[in-house]
Amino acid sequence: MALTRLLLSNFRNISQADLTLDAGVNLFCGDNGSGKTSLLEAAHMLATGRSFRSRQHKSVIRHDSHGLTVFAQLDTGYSLGVERLADGGGRVRINQAAAESSSQLANCLPLQLINSDSFAALDGGPGVRRRLLDWTVFHVEHLFAQEWKNYQIALKQRNALLRRGKIDTQVIGVWEEQLAQSGERVDAQRRVQFLALRAAVSGLLEELPRSLLHHVDMGYRRGWRKESTLSEALRESRDGDLGQGHTRTGPHRADVRFTVAGEPAHNVLSRGQQKMLVCAVRTAMAQLVCRHREKPVFLVDDLPAELDEHNQQVFAHWVGRCASQVLVTGIEEGATSRPWRQLEAPWNCPKVFHVEHGNISAEASAAQ
Incomplete structure (x- = not known):
């Protein structure tokens, strides 16, 4: 390519x-x-x-x-x-x-972009890091784009119902079912590629001289409690979501965390080390895509x-x-x-x- x-x-x-x-x-x-x-x-x-x-x-x-x-x-x-x-x-x-x-x-x-804004991934919001993972999933999992689109449609409908202030449990239940089905599939695809991405990043960092970068760990947070299905989490959060007027649970709240000995990586690594970590992540993303399609x-x-x-x-x-x-x-x-x-x-x-x-x-x- x-x-x-x-x-x-x-x-x-x-x-x-x-x-x-x-x-x-x-x-x-x-x-x-x-x-x-x-x-x-x-x-x-x-x-x-x-x-x-x-x-x-x-x-x-x-x-x-x-x-x-x-x-x-x-x-x-x-x-x-x-x-x-x-x-x-x-x-x-x-x-x-x-x-x-x-x-x-x-x-x-x-396409991968490396510029000054790319290095804000570590201390930026969850959306920045989530998009890094999703770029990889999009280019590897051919069903991801449609599942994510279906999820966004259901999310928009549920949020519209929440903003009305009065909930028809039967109507919102229909959209929650769609939201849960698509959301679980989105999360499953993300988790597979996250594990591959974490391994690829680790391999690249091992090529660098011994430093704190060798102790970087990556964690994936899916956007709702591990012990619950998404369907259960949506029902449990319904009253609180009604008060806020939007859905606070689901894959749209997922995050990828970078830590060193349990501390956020951007609080521990030097600015130069942070930049090399981001370069490693971007390169690892490309490596995963190469396994499935054009470079x-x-x-x-x-x-x-x-x-x-x-x-x-x-x-x-x-x-x-x-x-x-x-x-x-x-x-x-x-x-x-x-x-x-x-x-x-x-x-x-x-x-x-x-x-x-x-x-x-x-x-x-x-x-x-």
């Missing part, structure tokens, strides 16, 4: 760009504000339908433009296109046909600003084992490319692009 061609129009400060990408490493170098991160952002939009820097499409559209477009061709034969308009409209297309949901994009283009694409934003040179090299080595392609940004070409050039082919011959004021040009030697 790799992007062979990436086209952008009116995406932030990039008016037009048409890039031919290589398998292996594609390196985008330029000063801060030049537009290099926007290229990663565009690739991310092709896999998710949205930016990783803004929830508002309008802020991503180039100033004085009515809309943006991003298009890509993949080595699998797929073509993906996303159009976002300033008035809120837009289209998502796969092989020129309208896509029903952004999950279809994600299925075509498994994912990695987007790596300014790694020299996040990791020292030794850890950059370790991370590059990890990625080289489980990625099909890397799009990486940096200010200085030598520092950014060094970890990759020390790997074996095709990783040791990055294709270099220079980005300046929204203009992208391929380095002559790499383009030949």
